[in-house]
Amino acid sequence: MKVKNSNRWAPRGIRPWLYTAFAVIAAGTVRIMLHPLLGPIMPGTAFLLAAALVQYFFGMTRAIVAMVLGLFIADYLFVPPYGAIATLDQSDLALVISYPLITLVVICLIERLRRAQFRAEFIASVAQSRYEMLLRLDNERALASRAADETHRLLRHLPHYHDDIVLIKAFERRASAVGAAGSAPSEPGIAEGTRFGSLHPEDLVRLSATTHPGSQRVRIGTGGVYRAIVCIAERFTTHAGDFLVFRLEDPA
Known part of the structure; x- marks a missing residue:
């Protein structure tokens, strides 16, 4: 069964965008708290996780926005020299290449799984509704058959008595x-x-x-x-x- 618009499983409205902004801010806050311990190590990991969560709940468009925002925040705050993007060194280049690549792979896989899940749930709901319709038809047919049998039995009884x-x-x-x-x-x-x-x-x-x-x-x-x-x-x-x-x- 082909399911049209299976790519439109994500919710719409302003609320998903608010949750996306909250996820990016929460990831940045957690990374700032861990910065004294981690330093320049894994600057984009928290934002990768935030983008993956946004992808799972709110779709690919918002996940890409979260990824891009996380890239700029991670490069600005957690890649030396901190608080500056004027110079592009090896650390910046590694972040710019590795972080978007890994994040895109993760969110694409999640998007594929979510579409498959949406399709499976839709087919299951259609099958359930058809099954319930068949049950109702069978019940109505059984009741009609029983009523017809009772009517015919009464008709056979009346002429003789x-x-x-x-x-x-x-x-x-x-x-x-x-x-x-x-x-x-x-x-x-x-x-x-x-x-x-x-x-x-x-x-x-x-x-x-x-x-x-x-x-x-x-x-x-x-x-x-x-x-x-x-x-x-x-x-x-x-x-x-x-x-x-x-x-x-x-x-x-």
Whole structure:
């Protein structure tokens, strides 16, 4: 995965510059305190450490500024003759060559590591968010599947234990949406009730083709003897789909 702007991991604003100035001042203070003990030895070491710390926390631009400031302060205060830059001798030349070279190598390595760290953290956060999205989708899918199973189980239960139900038609919302778009929707599922076989065949065909709620008269009977009765169709909308329930108004 390519991560754009991985070189912009460093914080922005005025505060990092204040911390950079504080790091240079602190390095100079520590070196002044150690000057009676060290003398002209390692004049730029404290500023190298300050530049490395600035690089780790605030980026390369501020680290280079800290390095340049440290170079001038070290050459002015800690390279003999102290307090003067008028003459350029071997000590000055050694500081000017060694200090920037070593400091640049250190801050470049730290910059590379920080960019790699930023990239790894960014990829990890993206992976974590995608994992959480997949978990939510799996949970929603499992809940929807369980709810659909419970709905279908209820639909299988109702026609067999309620004498007034003739049939139940199930309509899938996706099929309805496809039909509205111009394609032929799939046939709705039909669950037969206990009075399904008592209806006249012509009425069964008419009810099977009905897709809207309402009431209509049907013929019910046995042995070729039928009587007219009102059949009411009611539509129920659930998360598993739409259902049309046909029941007899007076099943006796």
